[in-house]
Amino acid sequence: MKLYYTSVFIIALAISFASCKKASTNSLVIGKWHETKLRLYEVDSSKTIYDTTYLAPFTNLDYVQFTSNGTCYFSADHYFYPNYWGYPTAPQAIPQSIDTIAYNNAGNGKYIIFTPNQPVNFSGFVMTDTAFVTGNTMRIQFINYGISKTSGYESITDSYYERSTP
DSSP: OHHHHHHHHHHHHHHHHHHHHHHHTTTTTOEEEEEEEEEEEEEETTEEEEEEEEOOOOOTTOEEEEOTTSEEEEEEEEEOOOSOTTSOSSOEEEEEEEEEEEEEEEETTEEEEEOTTOOOOTTOOOEEEEEEEETTEEEEEEEEOTTOTTSSEEEEEEEEEEEEEO
């Protein structure tokens, strides 16, 4: 009988450790984060061009929310443009837009963001989204490498967020 209780205790302990570990793998990112800054720029071979930083207008509709099931929601209410000829010089207000995306934990406060069941990309453009979490701040970096990662051209968006809820 003592062996039975010991076995039950060990199994229950193993299950609780496994469930705690699984629940905590994304704990750094889970919650709602409000956008505080946006930087748009391009890198052409070795130089940065069209560097544009926005500190406003960010509202309570500019956020990203990560859930424990591997889903995140991006909400925005403005279009932002690079400092480039032909583009508007100020952000353009739009109705709230919410996109549903997925993410995976890559370790050390880094999360890969992707569109699940994304169709084949026939255009040849290579794009990546990565979230970097440090305490109550996060930077999400979107890179469009142009036709390939070896083209020497990158269009980069860095979005900065602060945690608003755990």
